[in-house]
Amino acid sequence: MNFQKLIFTLTRFWSERGVVIHQPYDTEMGAGTMHPETFLRVLGPDPWRVAYVQPSRRPADGRYGDNPNRLYKHHQLQVILKPPPADIQDQYLDSLKACGIDPREHDIRFEEDNWESPTLGAWGIGWQVLLDGLEISQFTYFQQAGGIELSPISGEITYGLERLDMYLQNVDDVYDLEWAEGVSYREVRHRDEVEGSKFSFDEANVELTRAQFDQAKGESERLLAAGLVLPAYEQCLKCSHLFNTLDARGAVSVNERMAMILQVRDLACAVASAHTATLEEAS
Amino acid sequence: MKRSAFLWEIGCEELPARWLSGLRRQLEKKVRSELEALGFPETELVVDGTLRRLVVHVAKLDEAQADRVEQITGPPLKIARDADGAWTPAAIGFARKNGVSADSLAIVETDKGAYLALEKKTKGRKTIDLLPELMARVLRGLPFPKFMHWDASLEDGKPFPFGRPIRWMVALYGAQVVPFVIDVVGSKSVKSGRHSRGHRFLAPKGSRPGARFSVTSYAELKRELKKHYVILDTSERRKRLEKALAKLETKAGSERVLGLEADLVAELVEWPGAVLGTYPEEFLNLPEEVRHTVLVHHQHYFPLAQLPAFIAPTNMGTDPKGNMRKGAERVVVARLRDALFFWDDDMKKPLSDREPELEGVLFHAKLGSYREKKKRVVPLAATIAVRTGSRESLVRRAASLLKNDLVTGMVGEFPELQGIMGGLYARAQGEPESVWKAVYSHYDPVGLDDERFPLNREGAVVSIADKLDTLASMFSVGIVPTGSRDPFGLRRQALGILRVLLESESRLSFSIDITPEELLGMALPPGEALDKLADFMAERLRFVFSRRYRYDEVNAVFALGALDRPVSDVGRRLEALAALRGSGDFEALSVAFKRVGNILSDQEPGEVAPADFVEAEERELYDALEAVAPEADAFLAAGRYESALRSLSTLRPHVDRFFDEVLVMAEDASVRRNRLALLERLRSSFGRVADLSEIVPAGDA
Numbered sequence: 003m004n005f006q007k008l009i010f011t012l013t014r015f016w017s018e019r020g021v022v023i024h025q026p027y028d029t030e031m032g033a034g035t036m037h038p039e040t041f042l043r044v045l046g047p048d049p050w051r052v053a054y055v056q057p058s059r060r061p062a063d064g065r066y067g068d069n070p071n072r073l074y075k076h077h078q079l080q081v082i083l084k085p086p087p088a089d090i091q092d093q094y095l096d097s098l099k100a101c102g103i104d105p106r107e108h109d110i111r112f113e114e115d116n117w118e119s120p121t122l123g124a125w126g127i128g129w130q131v132l133l134d135g136l137e138i139s140q141f142t143y144f145q146q147a148g149g150i151e152l153s154p155i156s157g158e159i160t161y162g163l164e165r166l167d168m169y170l171q172n173v174d175d176v177y178d179l180e181w182a183e184g185v186s187y188r189e190v191r192h193r194d195e196v197e198g199s200k201f202s203f204d205e206a207n208v209e210l211t212r213a214q215f216d217q218a219k220g221e222s223e224r225l226l227a228a229g230l231v232l233p234a235y236e237q238c239l240k241c242s243h244l245f246n247t248l249d250a251r252g253a254v255s256v257n258e259r260m261a262m263i264l265q266v267r268d269l270a271c272a273v274a275s276a277h278t279a280t281l282e283e284a285s
Numbered sequence: 286m287k288r289s290a291f292l293w294e295i296g297c298e299e300l301p302a303r304w305l306s307g308l309r310r311q312l313e314k315k316v317r318s319e320l321e322a323l324g325f326p327e328t329e330l331v332v333d334g335t336l337r338r339l340v341v342h343v344a345k346l347d348e349a350q351a352d353r354v355e356q357i358t359g360p361p362l363k364i365a366r367d368a369d370g371a372w373t374p375a376a377i378g379f380a381r382k383n384g385v386s387a388d389s390l391a392i393v394e395t396d397k398g399a400y401l402a403l404e405k406k407t408k409g410r411k412t413i414d415l416l417p418e419l420m421a422r423v424l425r426g427l428p429f430p431k432f433m434h435w436d437a438s439l440e441d442g443k444p445f446p447f448g449r450p451i452r453w454m455v456a457l458y459g460a461q462v463v464p465f466v467i468d469v470v471g472s473k474s475v476k477s478g479r480h481s482r483g484h485r486f487l488a489p490k491g492s493r494p495g496a497r498f499s500v501t502s503y504a505e506l507k508r509e510l511k512k513h514y515v516i517l518d519t520s521e522r523r524k525r526l527e528k529a530l531a532k533l534e535t536k537a538g539s540e541r542v543l544g545l546e547a548d549l550v551a552e553l554v555e556w557p558g559a560v561l562g563t564y565p566e567e568f569l570n571l572p573e574e575v576r577h578t579v580l581v582h583h584q585h586y587f588p589l590a591q592l593p594a595f596i597a598p599t600n601m602g603t604d605p606k607g608n609m610r611k612g613a614e615r616v617v618v619a620r621l622r623d624a625l626f627f628w629d630d631d632m633k634k635p636l637s638d639r640e641p642e643l644e645g646v647l648f649h650a651k652l653g654s655y656r657e658k659k660k661r662v663v664p665l666a667a668t669i670a671v672r673t674g675s676r677e678s679l680v681r682r683a684a685s686l687l688k689n690d691l692v693t694g695m696v697g698e699f700p701e702l703q704g705i706m707g708g709l710y711a712r713a714q715g716e717p718e719s720v721w722k723a724v725y726s727h728y729d730p731v732g733l734d735d736e737r738f739p740l741n742r743e744g745a746v747v748s749i750a751d752k753l754d755t756l757a758s759m760f761s762v763g764i765v766p767t768g769s770r771d772p773f774g775l776r777r778q779a780l781g782i783l784r785v786l787l788e789s790e791s792r793l794s795f796s797i798d799i800t801p802e803e804l805l806g807m808a809l810p811p812g813e814a815l816d817k818l819a820d821f822m823a824e825r826l827r828f829v830f831s832r833r834y835r836y837d838e839v840n841a842v843f844a845l846g847a848l849d850r851p852v853s854d855v856g857r858r859l860e861a862l863a864a865l866r867g868s869g870d871f872e873a874l875s876v877a878f879k880r881v882g883n884i885l886s887d888q889e890p891g892e893v894a895p896a897d898f899v900e901a902e903e904r905e906l907y908d909a910l911e912a913v914a915p916e917a918d919a920f921l922a923a924g925r926y927e928s929a930l931r932s933l934s935t936l937r938p939h940v941d942r943f944f945d946e947v948l949v950m951a952e953d954a955s956v957r958r959n960r961l962a963l964l965e966r967l968r969s970s971f972g973r974v975a976d977l978s979e980i981v982p983a984g985d986a
Contacts, residue, residue, distance in 0.1 A: 049471065069623075113299075135584055151434070154470045154471055
């Protein structure tokens, strides 16, 4: 099953179960969890069901396009079910069946793996899902986001699309994946990986990036004071990515590192509180 | 009374495997104590479970509690009647609350005087009515290492956090379902019933995997589960896994190497199986430690000795299409390829050149980076080396390489290889064996039960220096473990130091004869921090020995001082006491020493004057003591405390006769003084090993 068919199959699978198919967020981010459709939707009491693909940038994971498993930017398919249905694990397993995986012929396990994001003030309880020993998904019951205890909780399923598809296509090198019929992952993405890695490891202008971080932080705070929650969150996301770039560039000292993570976390927590307050006003 | 069985299965989403053995124990404890509290002692209780279910079975449970009579005490009599002898509101209120008239109340005498009281008869409740309450208390009382909120509540309406969501529940008392409901926001309530579920993916012919099936008894549950590919019995699951592993070992012509516990793996699965996997020989160039870390820590696979092969356990029994083997091999190869990349990349730079990079690795916010830590550790290790007769230049070299591996790619990827990688890179880069082995093992041992240990003398010295610096520097900025708070694991570090001091002789055939007191003085100047650290170490030292020896033996030896003598010396004294413990002579002598202690408590004895002995028994004791003294002294000087105590113990008949026949507190002052002097001489001979008056004789314990 080629890469885009995998995306079609999974999004169709979830759309048939009453899930809103959203689109990637148009700001750089490290994981699908940071998309407002997860980070903000899991707050407050209202039920929500959404799925989307999120290109996820992790500057430090870049390998100049040389490594068969590691990417500067990979793709996550994120599903949020709030509240989680009692058969959420079975639904997830059905989605694997839709991808052509017969669970009777494989060894599928749910192994303890709790998730935590210090920059988002978020954590959850859950598993990594192993398919014949390969981690293909992260499965999390969100407990807290932006420092706020969640009620109801949300079930989050994150498929690592490249990993899963490498298994399905039986290839050992991510660049050998077929993206569309006759078109390889290499053709679609390799240059992006090479230049993305060069940028974040070698070229990113440290002073400029630092200044951008400070500006985005200030802007986020200002926007929040002005009551604009979503724009404030966007600036918070920018801070997070700028921090990751500086970190990959080797420009963050130890003491600074903790301080910067806390700054982003403070922004995220402030956004979460402000968002929760607007939800309460509306109700 | 009629008795029926109670069967309870709590069906969960996958619980963390490492919790299971503890959970089963706790569950059994809770159910047992709840049953006892309800008046059902001595029940036949079985608890078992897998990661998807916890099962409780009580074979015979009375159908109701026995009727009880209890006495309820009311107000004191003196305020129960007024001046006219009529009942006061206090008395009437008490009677009314209990639904009787005040005239029917009894008067009881207590320590505090007379009180109104009534005997209340409580009819025993039916077991079927008690069980839901018991179940709720048990479920709420299970101490999970980490709780999860899942928007669930029990009938009291209060939130019900648990380890993982509960998805089904079998609860039967005899043939009846014990009603139990868990409400979950946004989904159907979980209601107790008769239906269990089998393996997630495997099912007998004709039924769908995961389908429910009903059961009526524990035996049937176990039987049906097995039919549905679940082995409930944990020991049977282990055996089946072991069998699958042994079969593949035979096939491969090799054996598993240590590192992964089959017991833990058996908790990860309900229907154990295993597949044999291999990886290309080129990866044999990677050190075994790295290969095994990939297999064991990251994949829970069993490495096979000598071969580029492993056994991957599965939850599926068989691997009909070979997918599981292929999948396992692919993951392993990808991981090994990563590791090989890191190895080659890390080897491009000598380990010794990495020191400046440690600037970027924080040891602690108040204490700076690992580079700063190293600046303290190297001279400290050198000082200890000089003082303990170790080779200073080698120790200095080893210490200078410590922690440099923290900035290698390999340790970034596999943090559990810290230390070990440093050693392996040092070896590959031509460092002498004394040095690389020291770096390799300098984290060992951590805590009380860690089986790893420094590999050589230099390793022991740098292990002590590194841990000692951690303790001293943390204490110096006020980080002191309190109660259950020990975020930097300082207790385990302290235990590590003490164990190196204690066990070097038996494990490495050399002893480090330095007192903890002297070591602490090397790391901290006199002051509050040093005092606190000394108290802390003394407490840890007591802890180390209290796990191996009885408390009174520890008291007897510690009475002579603890931190101010080599730990191995303290250990040998305790060994001697423990070895002689239980021998009749020793027990009798320790009783005698209690007497001696009491007699001597406020006396000031002088020198023994043999000429002043009056009774034969006192002379005999003196002569016997003089006779064994040279031998005992020689043993003491050689640190052979057991032999010293044994030769002194031969004095027992003389001591017994002395106490039987001689009156110590004689009328005559000079006779008395002489006898006291003899006892003091006796006490000080034994007292050079331990203060035997601290020993609590078997009968008194």
